[in-house]
Amino acid sequence: MTLLGSLALWVAFLFGLWGALTGFLGGRRERGDLIASSRHAVYAMCGALFVAVVALEVALFRHDFNVEYVAAYTSRNMPVFYNWSALYAGQKGSLLFWAAVLALFGALAQALTARRHRVYLPYVGAITCVVAVFFVSVMLFGHANPFARLPYTPIDGNGLNPQLQNPGMVFHPPMLYLGYISITIPFAFAMAALLSKRLDADWLVAIRKWTLLSWLFLSIGICLGMWWAYVELGWGGYWAWDPVENASFLPWLTMTAFLHSVMVQEKRGMLKKWNLALIIGSWLLSIFGTFITRSGVISSVHSFTQSNVGYFFLVFLIVSAIVSFWVYATRLPLLQAEATLESMVSREASFLFNNLLLVGIAFSVLWGTLFPILSELVSGTKVTVGPPFFNQVNIPLGLGLLAVTGIGPLIAWRRSSGANLRRQFAVPAAAGGLTLLALLAAGMREFYPLVAIALGALVSATITQEFVRGVAARHRQYGEGWPLAFGRLIARNRRRYGGYIVHAGIVILFISFTGMAFKTETEATLRPGETATLKSPYGWTYSFTHQGVSQYAALNRQVTAATVAVARDGRRIGLMTTEKRQHVDAVGRPTFQPSTEVGIRSDLREDLYIVLAGVVDGTEQTVFRFTINPLVWWVWFGGLIVALGGLVVMWPGGGAPAVRREQAGYAVKLVAKDAG
Amino acid sequence: MVGSADHSRREFLAAGFGVLLSVDPAIRRSAQDSVVAADPSGKLYSPEWAGRSRQPVTAGDNDAAIQAIEKQLKCTCGCSLDVYTCRTTDFTCTVSPQMHQQVLTLAAAGSSADAIIAEFVREHGVVILMAPPKRGFNLAGYFFPSLVILIAGALLVLVMRRWVRRSPPAPLSAEPADATPGNSAELERLRRELQRTEA
Numbered sequence: 001m002t003l004l005g006s007l008a009l010w011v012a013f014l015f016g017l018w019g020a021l022t023g024f025l026g027g028r029r030e031r032g033d034l035i036a037s038s039r040h041a042v043y044a045m046c047g048a049l050f051v052a053v054v055a056l057e058v059a060l061f062r063h064d065f066n067v068e069y070v071a072a073y074t075s076r077n078m079p080v081f082y083n084w085s086a087l088y089a090g091q092k093g094s095l096l097f098w099a100a101v102l103a104l105f106g107a108l109a110q111a112l113t114a115r116r117h118r119v120y121l122p123y124v125g126a127i128t129c130v131v132a133v134f135f136v137s138v139m140l141f142g143h144a145n146p147f148a149r150l151p152y153t154p155i156d157g158n159g160l161n162p163q164l165q166n167p168g169m170v171f172h173p174p175m176l177y178l179g180y181i182s183i184t185i186p187f188a189f190a191m192a193a194l195l196s197k198r199l200d201a202d203w204l205v206a207i208r209k210w211t212l213l214s215w216l217f218l219s220i221g222i223c224l225g226m227w228w229a230y231v232e233l234g235w236g237g238y239w240a241w242d243p244v245e246n247a248s249f250l251p252w253l254t255m256t257a258f259l260h261s262v263m264v265q266e267k268r269g270m271l272k273k274w275n276l277a278l279i280i281g282s283w284l285l286s287i288f289g290t291f292i293t294r295s296g297v298i299s300s301v302h303s304f305t306q307s308n309v310g311y312f313f314l315v316f317l318i319v320s321a322i323v324s325f326w327v328y329a330t331r332l333p334l335l336q337a338e339a340t341l342e343s344m345v346s347r348e349a350s351f352l353f354n355n356l357l358l359v360g361i362a363f364s365v366l367w368g369t370l371f372p373i374l375s376e377l378v379s380g381t382k383v384t385v386g387p388p389f390f391n392q393v394n395i396p397l398g399l400g401l402l403a404v405t406g407i408g409p410l411i412a413w414r415r416s417s418g419a420n421l422r423r424q425f426a427v428p429a430a431a432g433g434l435t436l437l438a439l440l441a442a443g444m445r446e447f448y449p450l451v452a453i454a455l456g457a458l459v460s461a462t463i464t465q466e467f468v469r470g471v472a473a474r475h476r477q478y479g480e481g482w483p484l485a486f487g488r489l490i491a492r493n494r495r496r497y498g499g500y501i502v503h504a505g506i507v508i509l510f511i512s513f514t515g516m517a518f519k520t521e522t523e524a525t526l527r528p529g530e531t532a533t534l535k536s537p538y539g540w541t542y543s544f545t546h547q548g549v550s551q552y553a554a555l556n557r558q559v560t561a562a563t564v565a566v567a568r569d570g571r572r573i574g575l576m577t578t579e580k581r582q583h584v585d586a587v588g589r590p591t592f593q594p595s596t597e598v599g600i601r602s603d604l605r606e607d608l609y610i611v612l613a614g615v616v617d618g619t620e621q622t623v624f625r626f627t628i629n630p631l632v633w634w635v636w637f638g639g640l641i642v643a644l645g646g647l648v649v650m651w652p653g654g655g656a657p658a659v660r661r662e663q664a665g666y667a668v669k670l671v672a673k674d675a676g
Numbered sequence: 677m678v679g680s681a682d683h684s685r686r687e688f689l690a691a692g693f694g695v696l697l698s699v700d701p702a703i704r705r706s707a708q709d710s711v712v713a714a715d716p717s718g719k720l721y722s723p724e725w726a727g728r729s730r731q732p733v734t735a736g737d738n739d740a741a742i743q744a745i746e747k748q749l750k751c752t753c754g755c756s757l758d759v760y761t762c763r764t765t766d767f768t769c770t771v772s773p774q775m776h777q778q779v780l781t782l783a784a785a786g787s788s789a790d791a792i793i794a795e796f797v798r799e800h801g802v803v804i805l806m807a808p809p810k811r812g813f814n815l816a817g818y819f820f821p822s823l824v825i826l827i828a829g830a831l832l833v834l835v836m837r838r839w840v841r842r843s844p845p846a847p848l849s850a851e852p853a854d855a856t857p858g859n860s861a862e863l864e865r866l867r868r869e870l871q872r873t874e875a
Contacts, residue, residue: 233765234765234766235757235761235764236765240757242756340839340840340842340843341836341839341843342840342843343840344833344836344837344840349836352832352836353829353832356825356828356829356832357825360821360824360825360828363824363825364821364822364825367817367820367821368817368821371808371817374817375808375813375817378813379812379813381801381802381803381813382801382802382803383802383803383805383808383814384750384756384803384804384805384806384807384808385807385808385817386750386756386758386806386807387806388748388806388807389806389808389817389818392807392818393818393821393822397825521764522738523733523737523738523764524733525730525732525733549720551720551721551722551725551726558722558725559725560720560722560725560726580725580726580727582724582725582727593727593768594725594726594727594728594767594768596765596767611764611765612726613730613764613767614726614727614728614729614730615720615723615726615729615730616729616730616731616732617723617729618719618720618723618726618729619718619719619720620718620720621732623730623732623733625764
């Protein structure tokens with residue numbers, strides 16, 4: 001199978017080259033035979049890469065330990081479940097996964113939009129092939145072939161890192177990869193529009209849908225990553241501003257900016273240059289993220305082992321940036337706005353400020369991520385840029401963004417009068433102000449949480465007001481019952497109200513993040529029967545009574561479990577268990593350092609988070625860390641709401657052709673006609 | 677609800693909501709295994725399964741002032757975490773406990789927080805700090821992003837004002853720009869909009 005896999009990589013490489021060549025030539029000369037050949041090459045490349053994926057999975061499931069990658073990431077006693085995730089657990093396998101998924105997206109773009117976006121498809125195919133060929137080249141020429149064999153066959157493999165043996169890791173990396181990878185398709189459409197010089201409204205429709213898909217995958221991937229970090233890493237948080245975390249956040253920010261500013265182009269024919277720059281930038285940031293993760297240039301707990309593939313990515317990144325922006329620069333005269341801003345107090349202006357903040361946050365995150373390198377280059381001094389730096393710089397910007405989220409939807413397109421503003425802002429401003437006063441009266445003095453919750457109330461009121469007015473209008477107009485009016489309001493205006501659902505999820509996330517400001521924790525050494533106490537931010541006193549330690553062997557690990565009885569204000573609420581796990585191979589040899597499994601009891605108010613730090617002198621006297629994390633459940637719920645809103649927005653249909661035409665950029669012309 | 681239902685929809689929803697509220701909000705409860713692992717001497721049967729042996733927690737370990745210092749210092753094991761987080765998370769790390777001991781020793785000798793941090797910086801350089809000190813080039817590190825955003829914001833406002841000045845007088849659109857549902861004109865606009873949406 002590995003021979004088949006290696007062969008499939010070479011076949012994919014050759015088809016990719018052919019697809020790129022015929023795609024560019026076919027698009028330029030408008031030759032149908034070359035265009036068809038390019039399309040077929042994309043399909044063939046996709047097929048070959050999936051053969052390679054199947055070949056590697058077969059080797060992983062059959063424990064072919066003569067294959068270096070299989071020996072490094074699986075073992076005979078590993079749960080079968082994780083043989084699948086071993087595919088992308090290592091550098092080489094993840095490169096193959098990336099290339100295969102990219103080829104699949106490329107093939108889907110060709111198949112699903114064959115008629116609607118025919119003009120762009122040869123270039124889209126060619127660009128997809130170029131990017132996929134790059135990834136295959138890294139595997140073939142960068143000593144990253146996942147099918148490389150060892151000169152001997154070990155009895156057993158090393159197994160997957162214990163921290164990766166978590167259900168979150170089965171779903172989190174693929175989601176993140178899908179987000180990263182699918183950005184290539186809107187980028188390819190953007191470049192196709194630039195190369196073909198067909199810069200009408202058509203390209204925008206294609207780009208928006210693909211960008212939404214990427215954004216959704218990336219959002220889900222980031223949230224799953226936060227969840228994995230929280231339940232598996234044991235430090236009691238979910239976001240640490242690690243370079244690899246930042247790398248996933250950067251394209252998410254720029255894509256979010258695009259998904260807002262694209263509305264201005266659709267409605268008013270403005271910001272064409274800016275939107276294209278955002279798409280190109282998002283794609284480059286996704287490649288930059290890949291470079292960060294795989295080069296080892298910046299130290300991170302998440303990155304793959306340092307290897308020479310980083311140089312490949314650096315060169316690819318630089319060349320791609322130069323070529324993309326050169327093409328972009330040459331087409332700037334074709335990207336003139338069809339309308340201009342009529343008022344500083346308009347929805348368009350609010351979107352511009354929203355973009356300023358989103359791109360500003362992206363810039364500050366990028367700056368902080370790269371600052372250690374920059375500092376060493378400029379001043380010769382190595383520095384560390386950790387959470388204190390990022391929090392200091394980004395929290396105010398994030399709160400600014402939250403404010404714009406509440407204000408933007410209240411301002412009318414084109415211009416807003418004073419009366420309109422008063423009418424629109426009365427309820428949200430009152431909600432924000434009253435919340436602030438209530439919190440101050442309740443004794444809260446922490447500045448950022450105060451502002452975040454007050455702004456959250458403002459945005460929530462804005463969203464509620466929009467829904468209430470829309471539902472009331474439907475109720476009055478059609479006599480629909482309230483639930484039916486609510487359902488139809490969303491179904492008939494999926495973009496607008498799906499967007500509001502996303503905003504609601506963002507509010508929940510912001511407010512739940514403030515919970516970390518009230519985190520409390522303590523360490524304690526307890527013999528069985530002894531109790532430690534910890535005060536919750538809500539004023540309750542939790543007591544943790546050590547029940548004892550048990551030990552047992554499981555499939556691929558030896559477990560030491562400590563059980564703790566938990567009571568709140570004297571009332572018993574349950575038992576919690578936290579574990580130390582020593583992973584072993586099939587012959588009982590330890591494979592990794594012992595890892596910790598956290599005990600978590602989650603409710604709507606706060607999480608109890610217990611970590612078994614170790615035992616004293618091999619006895620049952622146990623060292624625990626007890627943490628109370630407020631509002632963590634809401635982080636996952638907020639992420640779910642964001643994903644749900646994203647799904648509503650991108651659900652097919654939902655508008656009549658007339659509306660879709662308007663969405664495609666004809667609104668300005670219609671208004672002009674009305675005026676004439 | 678139509679007909680002879682025993683409860684109105686409102687009552688039904690209220691009952692459902694009441695049930696929802698009465699549910700214990702615990703989302704996940706951990707299971708436990710009560711088999712005791714220690715032999716009569718009190719030793720675990722397989723102490724090596726539990727990882728490196730730990731020292732009992734001292735008052736210094738939970739001292740907020742000590743923790744505050746450690747949260748400013750980076751563990752040098754390569755984990756990129758601060759000393760406090762590393763020593764309370766990665767229990768295989770041998771570096772962060774040593775750094776913690778050093779902090780405790782310095783504090784016990786009467787050193788202030790600043791002096792302790794200065795001592796670590798003297799030993800390891802500023803790379804030991806979780807955030808660069810606000811001086812020299814690092815100052816640019818802190819303020820450059822905000823400065824760029826401020827300048828970009830100022831430029832944006834200037835550009836927007838220029839666009840507004842260039843903008844021709846607004847055409848009489850069929851749709852008023854600012855309208856709120858409630859009056860008859862808005863209802864008419866809404867009717868048109870709904871008809872167009874559902875056409």
